Amino acid sequence: MFKYDVPDAFFKQPMLYGTGIDSESYIYLNYESTCLNLREKMIELSPKFSLLLFKELVEHIVHIVRGLGVRYGHFLLIGPRASGKKSIVQLACFVAKINCELELQG
Secondary structure, eight states: OOOOOOOTHHHHSOOEEEEOTTOOSEEEEOHHHHHHHHHHHHHHHOTTOOOOOOHHHHHHHHHHHHHHHSTTOOOOOOOOTTSSHHHHHHHHHHHTTOOOOOOOOO
């Protein structure tokens, strides 16, 4: 039906938009540099803190950081027990420089 000349590389990298790790502005984030920054933040948070950073997890962390940075921002994490929801929020709060106390229900 429609024909577009879109390079294959366009679909290989996730498109991340949010505030930079050390920036307040809303910008396009490079996936590789975001992963490197998140690994550094994990080590800074705790040497024992370890998460496998795959594409969807990085996207979720960026979205959570963006939600935390907006006035009255909110988010809802749904998933089975012991799936890493608390760890993801702890890392996102650390990246956003927010002190948080987490209460999980369910």
